[in-house]
Structures are given as C-alpha cells and as structure tokens.
Amino acid sequence: MIKIDDAMFKIFETRTKEESMCDKYKQLMHRSYKLALTDKEESDRLNDKAKKILDELHRMGYDKIDH
Numbered sequence: 001m002i003k004i005d006d007a008m009f010k011i012f013e014t015r016t017k018e019e020s021m022c023d024k025y026k027q028l029m030h031r032s033y034k035l036a037l038t039d040k041e042e043s044d045r046l047n048d049k050a051k052k053i054l055d056e057l058h059r060m061g062y063d064k065i066d067h
Contacts, residue, residue: 018064021057022062022064025050025057028047028049029046032047
C-alpha cells in the first residue's frame with residue numbers, strides 16, 4: 001500500500017496574508033544576513049524592509065513569528 005505524505009499537498013493549501021508576510025520577513029532577514037559581509041548598504045536596505053514587515057505583522061496582532 002502506498003502511503004501518501006501530507007506534505008505533498010501543502011502546495012494546495014491557501015495561506016493567510018500574515019503567513020505570506022512572515023515568510024517574506026524571514027527571506028529578507030536571511031538575505032540581509034548573507035549580504036552583511038559583502039554589501040553593507042544592500043544588507044541595511046533589506047533589513048529595513050524586513051523590519052517594516054515585522055512592524056506591520058505586530059500591528060495586525062500576528063504573534064507566530066520567530067525572529
């Protein structure tokens with residue numbers, strides 16, 4: 001018998017705006033961290049963008065973000 005993994009169907013689930021913003025925040029922080037040693041200005045720009053998203057998430061009352 002074939003066992004179907006639930007993770008396979010994650011692509012069909014709809015995501016909330018907050019979850020999408022949380023993912024965007026994590027991506028920006030990761031990119032900012034990687035660029036910190038080579039391009040400080042770009043790193044700072046990405047970090048500022050991520051902080052704006054984080055502030056918006058806090059205003060929306062979303063508390064499931066790990067930072």
